[in-house]
Amino acid sequence: MQDTELALLIDRFMRRIHFSLQSKAHSFDTSNVGPGGGIVLLTLAEMGRPSLHELTTRVARDKSQMTRTIRSLETKGLVERTTSPSDARVSLVFLTDAGEQVVRELQEAVAETVGEILAPISNADQDVLKDLLERALSDDGLS
Numbered sequence: 547m548q549d550t551e552l553a554l555l556i557d558r559f560m561r562r563i564h565f566s567l568q569s570k571a572h573s574f575d576t577s578n579v580g581p582g583g584g585i586v587l588l589t590l591a592e593m594g595r596p597s598l599h600e601l602t603t604r605v606a607r608d609k610s611q612m613t614r615t616i617r618s619l620e621t622k623g624l625v626e627r628t629t630s631p632s633d634a635r636v637s638l639v640f641l642t643d644a645g646e647q648v649v650r651e652l653q654e655a656v657a658e659t660v661g662e663i664l665a666p667i668s669n670a671d672q673d674v675l676k677d678l679l680e681r682a683l684s685d686d687g688l689s
Contacts (some may be wrong), residue, residue: 559663566659574655577622577648582607584652586615587624587641591649595640597630624648 568581579587589605590596596604602612616639619625624645630636641649664672 562663563656563659566662567655570655570659574651576651577624577644579619579622579624579648582615583619583624586612586619587645587649588652590625590639590641591646591653595628595638598627598637598639601639619645 564581571580575584585605586601589601593601593604598612598616599609601616602609605612607615616625616627620627622644623642625639626642627637627639630638664675667675
């Protein structure tokens, strides 16, 4: 049986992170990647050099939406595409050095935001939460 209360608390937590990041975006999103571009960049940092199809699947976007996002990030010099050495029909996507710098800035902003939200919780309890989240996300293919 699903725990609705837990689900709603997690949803509320995610929205609080989202709204806080949006309100601070002017201070850290200097490349104007926006939330969608940020998600793609952070996901690329986790995946390495995925195919465009794998990236599209991971972030649950349609192909045309992902192509537009990647084109925009390419124009900004944050990602590049290359042909897969094993299949010339497949494009691999990866972060440039500039993209890696933007990812570090995004990660810092997320860490600061989450830190503010979790401030009332002791460090020991935050360690427990971290452990629980790591276990919950360990085999979902998204961590």
